[in-house]
Structure formats: structure tokens, C-alpha cells
Amino acid sequence: MASLKRLFDTCYPGLVRFLYRRLGDRDLAEDIAQEAFIRLLRESPERPEGWLFVVAANLARDAHRRDSRRARHLELLKAELGAVEVPATDLQVVREETVAGVRDGLARLSERDRTLLLLYEEGLAYRDLAAAVGVKESSIAPLLARARQRLLRQLKEGPHAPPIATASA
Amino acid sequence: MPRPSRLHPPNRDLVALADRALPWPAAARVQLHLLRCDRCRVRAEALAGDRDAVRHQLRHLEVATDTSAAWTRLAAPAPARPRWARPALASAAVAVLALGGALWWRTHQQPQAFLSALETLPSRPDLLDAPAARGRRADAAFITRLLALTETGQAERVRDTCCSDHDGEGPDDDGLFAATLPAAGMALHVMYDDADGTRSLSSGDLVRSVARSPLSVRSGDLPSPAVPLAMTSTR
Numbered sequence: 131m132a133s134l135k136r137l138f139d140t141c142y143p144g145l146v147r148f149l150y151r152r153l154g155d156r157d158l159a160e161d162i163a164q165e166a167f168i169r170l171l172r173e174s175p176e177r178p179e180g181w182l183f184v185v186a187a188n189l190a191r192d193a194h195r196r197d198s199r200r201a202r203h204l205e206l207l208k209a210e211l212g213a214v215e216v217p218a219t220d221l222q223v224v225r226e227e228t229v230a231g232v233r234d235g236l237a238r239l240s241e242r243d244r245t246l247l248l249l250y251e252e253g254l255a256y257r258d259l260a261a262a263v264g265v266k267e268s269s270i271a272p273l274l275a276r277a278r279q280r281l282l283r284q285l286k287e288g289p290h291a292p293p294i295a296t297a298s299a
Numbered sequence: 300m301p302r303p304s305r306l307h308p309p310n311r312d313l314v315a316l317a318d319r320a321l322p323w324p325a326a327a328r329v330q331l332h333l334l335r336c337d338r339c340r341v342r343a344e345a346l347a348g349d350r351d352a353v354r355h356q357l358r359h360l361e362v363a364t365d366t367s368a369a370w371t372r373l374a375a376p377a378p379a380r381p382r383w384a385r386p387a388l389a390s391a392a393v394a395v396l397a398l399g400g401a402l403w404w405r406t407h408q409q410p411q412a413f414l415s416a417l418e419t420l421p422s423r424p425d426l427l428d429a430p431a432a433r434g435r436r437a438d439a440a441f442i443t444r445l446l447a448l449t450e451t452g453q454a455e456r457v458r459d460t461c462c463s464d465h466d467g468e469g470p471d472d473d474g475l476f477a478a479t480l481p482a483a484g485m486a487l488h489v490m491y492d493d494a495d496g497t498r499s500l501s502s503g504d505l506v507r508s509v510a511r512s513p514l515s516v517r518s519g520d521l522p523s524p525a526v527p528l529a530m531t532s533t534r
Binding site: 142150160167251282285 | 366
């Protein structure tokens, strides 16, 4: 139990951050992180840190698919009802636009690019990244480099740029 | 100025070097090359710049987490039942077990229980309406238990006459069996079809009807009329 607690303390914040960046929903991120730890208890993998993130990435992908459908419904509803605008300060506006821009940029990436970038930022080794996206470890470096360039190009071109088409998109 | 190596490292090595993912001998070789090759150094710096720029952008998507609260949620046991419910549940379990044991004991050991069980005969489809195979098995079980009672002295065989045409359906192959069970205060009458030709009630016969009646004051008498319990038609 003590080792699990240490692992939890070490990995949980990064896991939630990864999932939040991936899904944009803090509650859902925390729920999936918990689910990943529960599965860890059942499976007892050899390398739990990487395993946790790989499982979380898979769970996030499934959740994203479900939420995409729900989000489309919500957008339609909002358009019908008319969204209520809350006045915001300039700083808030800038910040919200920045966050929305990064989210939009990530959203336009392929699933593989997005997962690679976000998992790398949580400190996963190339080996774990390879396991997460199902490629050889030797392919990770060029894939990461291209994913970074795509994201930066998206951010530069803005929210109305066309989505980047990739082989895995 | 040292001369650059003729072999420039591939992009993947430069990326891995920037990510600190290049193993030692290869990392040393690439770093040596970068010392001497401006072009590769610029490439490596651009790749590292991309990595840093992405990291900077992703920092806009931060989220605060309460790790200790989350740990509590994870480590919390399933909601416990109220304390009062535990002895109550235990008592109920013991009661159910005791009741089950008592029923088993009565059904298997006590003639009273066996005869009480006979009252359910009319509702037993396996004895009344089932195909012959199932009916035969049920009849055999019934007859075996009844004869066992007579062998152990719990029932007294009063009469077992065979064979006549009691049911009016043809040959003289019907028998009448009567027994008393003093402890239970009742008499039992069985009309059977001597299917196995032993000319007495035996486990290979078919039960046509079963009736029981209370014993009169004088133990051993066969009172009448009997109360019919079951009529079967397995023929």
C-alpha cells in the first residue's frame, strides 16, 4: 500500500494534467485517472508508471469519442438557445483565447500526434511512448519532431487554419 | 576550428539528443559532431526550440489537483453497512441455515415430515402429469421411502394385496397397499400398478393414487374414508 501511495503521489498529478489537456474536462480527467489506478491494482504491471499513462491514454481516447458526439449535441443546443455572454476582463479574455487556441491546435492534430506530445510532456520514455501509440521505439523521435512542428504551425496559423492531414488522422 | 565529420547525424538522433533519449555512446558521438558542425548545431537547436515552444504552449493548459483528496477517494473502502446491520445479517443467515437444516432433517428423517410432504403430491407435476419416465422415477422414490419406513418400524404394513383390476382399465395388475404410522397418527393407502410383476409393492411399480387418513383412537385401525392425496395416470 505504501508503494502504491508513493506511485500515486508521483504519477497522479501528471496523469490528471495529461488527461485534462487531452480532454479539457477536469472532472473527467480525475475520474479516468482514478480508473487507471484501479486497473493498476488489478493488473500489477512491471512498469507501472508507463502503464498508467498508456491505459489513461486509451481510456481518454474512448471518452473523447463519446464526448465528441455529446459535444455536437450541446453546441446545437447552445446555438438554439443563445449563449449568455458573461463580461470578462481583458486579461481573462487574452488568457481564454490563448487556452482556446492551444486546445484548438491540439484538437486539429491526429490522435497519435496529440498523444505523443502530451505523454512526452509528462516525462514518458520513448519506450513507453512507442507502446502508447503502437510504433517502434526508433520511430518516436521523428514522429515527435513532426508533431511539434504541426502543432506550432497550427498555433501560428490560428483557429481557422484547416486541420493538418496526417497518415494516422 | 575543428573540421566537421563527413557523416551528419540523422534528425532522429538530434531529436533524441534534445529529448535526452539518446543512449550514451551515440549521444557522445552526436555531441562531438555538433561541436564541429554549425549546420547540424543549428538543426539541433531548432529541434530543441520546437520542443521548448510546445512545452511553453502546453503550460497554458494546467490544472490543479488535490492528490491527497484523490488518494482518500481511491483508498476509501466500499460503503460499510451500518453497524447494527451486521449482527442482524448474521442472525438472519444463521436462522436461514437452521431452518434449511431442520427442513432437510424433517424431510429425510421424520415420518411426519414425509407424510406432510405427501400433501404436496397433487401439485407435483412430475408425479401427476409428467411423461412415464419422469413419473416412474418419482414413483420409485416415493415407494422406496415408504417401504423404508416399514423396514425401520416407523410404519406398519397392514395390507398389500395384489393383483386385481381396481382401476377398471384392464388386466388384473393393480395392488392395494395400506400402512399405519402410529407416531404420525395416520394411515396411508396406496393403489399401485404392479408394473414389475412382483405381485407386491416395490420400487418398479407405478403409483395410481395415494390417500391418507387419521388413525382412529385405537392405534393400528384403518379408518375410513381416506382422504385422496393424488391421482396419477402414468399409463
